[in-house]
Amino acid sequence: MNYKHISLIVCFFSVLTVEAQQSDTTISFSLKEAIDYAQSHQVSVLNASIDEEIAKNTVKKTIGIGLPQVNGNVNFQDFLKVPTSLLPGEFFDKPGTQVPVRFGVQYQSSIGIEVSQLLFDGSYLVGLQASKTFKELSNKSLKRTRIETAVAVTKAYYSVLVSNEQLSLLDANISRLKKSLNDTQALFANGFVEKIDVDRLKVLNNNLETERENVIRLLELNVNLLKFQMGMNIHSKLKLKDSIASLQVEESINLNDTTSYQNRIEYSLLQTQKKVNELDVKRYKSLFLPSLVAFGSSLQSLQSQNFSALFDRSFPTTVVGLRLSIPILSGGIKNYQVKNAKLELLKTENNLINLKNGINLEVEQAQTVYRNGLKSLENQKRNMELAQEVLRVSKIKYEQGVGSSIEVTSAETSLKESQNNYINALYDLLINKVNVDRALGKIVY
Template sequence: MKYKYLSLIFCLFSVVSVKAQLTDSLASFSLKEAIDYAQNHQTSVLNATIDEEIAKNTVKQTIGIGLPQVNGNVNFQDFLKVPTNLLPGEFFGQPGTQVPVQFGVQYQSSFGLELNQLLFDGSYLVGLQASKTFKELSNKNLKRSRIETAVAVTKAYYSVLVSNEQLSLLDANMARLKKSLNDTEALFKNGFVEKIDVDRLTVLNNNLETERGNVIRLLELNVNLLKFQMGMNIQFKLALKDSIGSLQVEESIAVRDTTAYQNRIEYSLLETQKKLNELDLKRYKSLFLPSLSAFGSTSRSLQSNEFLSLMDRSFPTTVIGFRLSVPLISGGIKTYQVRNAKLEVLKTENNLVNLRNGINLEVEQAQTVYRNGLKSLENQKRNMELAQEVLRVTKIKYEQGVGSSIEVTTAETSLKESQNNYINALYDLLINKVNVDRALGKIVY
C-alpha cells in the first residue's frame, strides 16, 4: 500500500511538471504560422470539420435507403390455453348445438428472412441529389469558418503589433523625458531654474509611467485575445515574429470591383442554399408520382404439443412480389407544399440580389475607408516627425536660456498626442486593410 501511494504521488508530480514545461515554454509565431495554427486548433473550425464528416455520413445514409434491406426474425409462442372456437353441431352429428373445438397446438415457433428492394421512388432520387448538395454546403461552411478564423487571428495579431509599437514609443519618450528631468533637477540645485520647471517635467513623467502601465496591461489582454482566436491555451506563452516594420502597406488599391461578390464564400453559400431549395421543390413534386418496390420473404413454421418434439415438424413458406403505391387524394397537402417550396426559391433569389448589392456596397465602403486611413496615417506620421523636431528645437532654446519650461512641456505633450494619433491611425489602417481583403474575397483558406 505504501508503494502504491508513492507511485501515485510520483505520477501527480510528473503531470504537474509536464504542464509547467508546456506553460513555461515560449512559442513564437509569424502571422501566417498563427493562422495555420488556428486552422487546426480553433473550436469553430474543428466543429465545422466535424459537420463536414456528418454530411458525408448523411450522404451514405441516404444512399443506403435504396440498397436491399434484409431483416431476420424469430418468433416463439407458448399457448398456455389453446384458443377455443364454437362450431355448429351439424359437423359432429349433433344438430342444433355448438361444439367447442380447440384449434392449434401449444407450442409454435417460426423463423425467416425478409428482403425489400426499392425500385422506383421520385423522392428518393431527389434525396440523393440533395444529400450531395448538402455535403457541398457543409464543405463551404468549413471554408467560411476558416476564413472567419483567419480574419479574427489577423486582426488580433495586428492589435498586439500596434501595442508593441506603442510601448516602444512610450519607452523612448520616457528615456528622453527622464534625461530632461535629471538635467533640470541638476540645474535647479545650482539655482539656474525654478522648482516649477522640475514639477512640470515630473508630472509629465508620472503621466507617462501611468500610461505605460496601461499599455502593458492592454498588451497582455491583446496577447490573450490572440491566443483565444488561435485556439491556444491562455496559460501558454506567446511571442510574435513579425513587427510593424515588416508589414507592407499598399498605397493604392484596386478600382471599384462590381464582380467581387463572385469571390465571397457567403454568396457561394447562398447559391448552394438555392440549389437545396430547388431540390426541395422537386422533392415535393415527386410525391405525386407512384413508388414501386419489390419484396420477398422465406420462413419456416414449427408446431407441436410437445416442446421437445417442436423441431420434428416444420412447414416452409416462401413468397415474392411487388408493391406499387399510387397517391390519389392528400387533401391538398402536397399542392400547398409545392407552392411554399416555390416561394422559398423565390425568397432565396431575392436574397441573392440583396447580398450581391450588399457586397458591392461593402467593397466600396471598405476601399473608401482604407484610402482615408492611408491619408490619415501619412498625415499623422508627418505630424509626429514635426512634433519631434519642435521638441528638439524647444529643448535647445531652453538649455540656451532663450526658451521657457512651459514651451518644453507643451512640446512634450504635443509629441505624445501626435504619437497616440499615429498609433490609432496605424491600427485603423491595418484593420481596414483586412476588411478590404475580406470584402474582395481575397482571404482564402
C-alpha cells in the same frame, strides 16, 4: 503503499511536469503561422470539420436507403390457453348446438428472413442529389469558418503589434523625459530654474508612467485575445515573430472591382442554398409519383403440443412479390408543400440579389475607409515628426535661456498626442486592410 499506487503517483507528477514545461515554453508565431495554427486548433473550425464529416455520413446514409434491406426475425409463443372457437353442431351430429373446439397447439415458433429492394421512388432519387448538395453546403460552411477565423486571428495579431509599438514609443518618451527631468533638477539645484519647471516635468513623467502601465495591461489582454482566437491555452506563453516594420501597406487598391461578390464564400453558400431549394421543389413534386418495391420472405413455422417435440417438424413458407404504392388523395398537403418550396426558392433568389448589392457596397465602403486611413496615417506620421522637431528646438532654446519651460512641456505633450494619433491611425489602417481583403474575397482557406 503497494507498487501500483507508487506507479500512479509517478504518472500523475509526470503529467504535471509536462504541463508545467509546456506552460513555461514560449512559442513564437508569425502571422501566417498563427493563422495556420488556428485552422487546426480553433474550436469553431474543428466543429465545422465535424459538421462536414456528418454531411459525408448523411450522404452515405441516404445512399443506403436504396440498397437491399435484409431483416431476420425469430418468434416464440407459448399459448397458456389455446384459442377456442365455436363450430356448428351439425359437424358433430349435434344439430342446433355450438360445439367449442380448440384450434392450434400450445407451442409455436417461427424463424424467417425478409429482403426488400427499392426499385423506384422519385423522392429517393431527388434525395440523393440533395444529400450531395448538402455535403457541398457543409464544405463551404467550413471554408467560411476558416476565413472568419483567419480574419479574427489577423486582427488580434495586429492589435498585439500595435500595442508593442505603442509601448516602444512610450519607453522612448519616458527615457528622454527622465533625462530632461534630471537635467532640470540639476539646474534647479544650482538656482538656474524655478521649482515649477521641475514639477511640470514630474507631472509629465507620472502621466507617462501611468499610461505605460495601462498599455502593458492592454497588451496582455490583446495577447490573451490572440491566443483565444488561435485556439491556444491562454496560460501558454506567446511571442510574435513579425513587427510593425515588417508589414507592407498597399498604397493602391483596385477601385473598380464590381465582380468581387463572386469571390465571396457567402455568395457561393447562398448559391448552393438555392440548389437545395430547387431540389426541395423537385422532391415535393416527386411525391405525386408512385413508388415500387420488390420484396421476398422465407419463413419456417414450428408447431407442437409438447415443447420437447417443437423442432421435430417445420412448415416452410416462401413468398416474393412487388409492392406498387400510388398516391391518390392527400388532402392537398403535397400541393402546399410544393408551393412553400417554391416560395423558399424565391426568398433565396431575393437574398442573392440583396447580398450581391450588399457586398458591392461593402467593397466600396471598405476601400473608401482604407484610402482615408492611408492618408490619415501619412498625415499623423508627418505630425509626429514635426512634433519631435518642435520638441528638439524647444529644448535647445530652453537650454540657451531664450525659451521657457512651458514651451518644452507643451512640446512634450504635443509629441505624446501625435504619437497616440499615429498609433490609432496605424491600427485603423491595418484593420481596414483586413476588411478590404475580406470584402474582395482575397482571404481564402
